[in-house]
Amino acid sequence: MTDSVAPSAPALVPVKIAGTGSYLPERIMTNHDLEAMVDTSDEWITTRTGIKERRIAAEGEYTSHLATKAAEAALEQAGLNSDDVELIIVATITPDTLTPATACYVQQQLGSLKAVAFDISAACSGFLYALDYAKHTVGAGAFKNALIIGAEKLSAFVDWNDRNTCVLFGDGAGAAVILPSVSGDGKILSSQLGTDGAQAELLNIPCGGSACPITLENANEKTAVLAMQGREVFKHAVNAMKRASIEAIKAAGLTFQDIKLLIPHQANLRIIDAIVERLEIRREDVFINLDKYGNTSAAAVAIALDEAHRSGRINRGDKILLVAFGAGLTWASAVIEW
Numbered sequence: 001m002t003d004s005v006a007p008s009a010p011a012l013v014p015v016k017i018a019g020t021g022s023y024l025p026e027r028i029m030t031n032h033d034l035e036a037m038v039d040t041s042d043e044w045i046t047t048r049t050g051i052k053e054r055r056i057a058a059e060g061e062y063t064s065h066l067a068t069k070a071a072e073a074a075l076e077q078a079g080l081n082s083d084d085v086e087l088i089i090v091a092t093i094t095p096d097t098l099t100p101a102t103a104c105y106v107q108q109q110l111g112s113l114k115a116v117a118f119d120i121s122a123a124c125s126g127f128l129y130a131l132d133y134a135k136h137t138v139g140a141g142a143f144k145n146a147l148i149i150g151a152e153k154l155s156a157f158v159d160w161n162d163r164n165t166c167v168l169f170g171d172g173a174g175a176a177v178i179l180p181s182v183s184g185d186g187k188i189l190s191s192q193l194g195t196d197g198a199q200a201e202l203l204n205i206p207c208g209g210s211a212c213p214i215t216l217e218n219a220n221e222k223t224a225v226l227a228m229q230g231r232e233v234f235k236h237a238v239n240a241m242k243r244a245s246i247e248a249i250k251a252a253g254l255t256f257q258d259i260k261l262l263i264p265h266q267a268n269l270r271i272i273d274a275i276v277e278r279l280e281i282r283r284e285d286v287f288i289n290l291d292k293y294g295n296t297s298a299a300a301v302a303i304a305l306d307e308a309h310r311s312g313r314i315n316r317g318d319k320i321l322l323v324a325f326g327a328g329l330t331w332a333s334a335v336i337e338w
């Protein structure tokens with residue numbers, strides 16, 4: 001893991017989150033619905049993961065559509081017009097198309113015609129990777145603002161016959177607007193990123209890329225779907241998110257007692273409980289919504305941040321800790337003063 005601010009780097013202007021937004025598709029799929037599809041039970045899913053239901057995008061509703069709706073809500077809250085957006089980053093592992101980037105479709109849908117737009121692929125850590133990048137590039141003055149979005153249509157990349165994976169994931173999007181911080185109106189205090197490519201095989205979508213193009217021969221083999229060694233991923237997730245949380249707190253010059261709310265990646269309640277046990281943080285100071293949405297990968301922390309903010313669990317001056325973990329393996333954390 002590296003501190004994202006190198007000692008020799010020129011001083012950056014502090015940046016803040018000026019607005020958040022989220023969007024969840026209308027269709028709800030409950031654990032009971034899944035009982036009719038695979039050999040599983042509400043009891044197994046609830047006790048092993050904490051998930052009760054998830055959202056599923058409609059046919060014809062793509063990742064970019066979810067992203068655009070979340071972005072519109074964030075822009076409105078930030079008071080920023082879509083034609084003034086200078087940078088759009090979409091974090092996703094379920095892009096509309098392999099190319100162009102989903103961010104290009106979002107740019108078109110928002111009408112943000114002068115924005116530079118590209119995607120980040122860092123799985124569940126993607127939104128925090130985008131936050132870190134925006135902190136540096138807006139902080140350096142290269143762009144006046146950034147719209148960062150985590151958006152996923154995981155339902156399109158799940159094998160609906162595989163009970164090991166299909167019960168875990170859902171669709172959704174969350175967004176935030178990053179602006180330079182005027183003194184006293186909140187700032188990102190620290191952000192940390194980490195990657196361990198040696199563990200890439202633990203969690204991937206094996207086909208659909210250049211390593212394994214979809215052909216007539218493999219088209220029916222369910223290879224363009226998420227494959228995961230769940231137990232191994234679980235262990236790495238707990239260790240990496242614990243380490244990343246401690247690093248981000250230290251880099252911000254704070255202690256866990258200063259943190260009003262922890263917003264962790266929403267993959268599994270047992271992972272969250274294991275992290276809470278290992279950190280000096282109270283369970284009631286942890287934001288959890290995975291019961292409603294399942295694991296929405298890059299969207300999860302962004303949706304949780306928006307819900308925490310809009311429901312009044314974050315207020316001006318509060319210090320919050322965000323931490324995520326995902327395929328790659330990747331992990332990331334950030335401390336924000338609201």
Ligand code: ACO
Binds near residue numbers: 229232233237
């Ligand atoms: N319903 C019923 N039984 C099931 C189901 C199901 N949906 N899924 C698996 N089982 C069975 C297994 O077949 C196995 O049976 P067996 O003992 O007869 O072989 C048994 O339940 C136990 O399986 P485990 O995999 O050991 O279950 P575990 O307690 O580890 O829970 C889980 C599995 C939920 C996947 C967990 O390992 C986990 O959360 N892992 C981490 C996932 C994660 O954090 N991903 C993060 C990133 S995601 C991203 O980046 C896109």
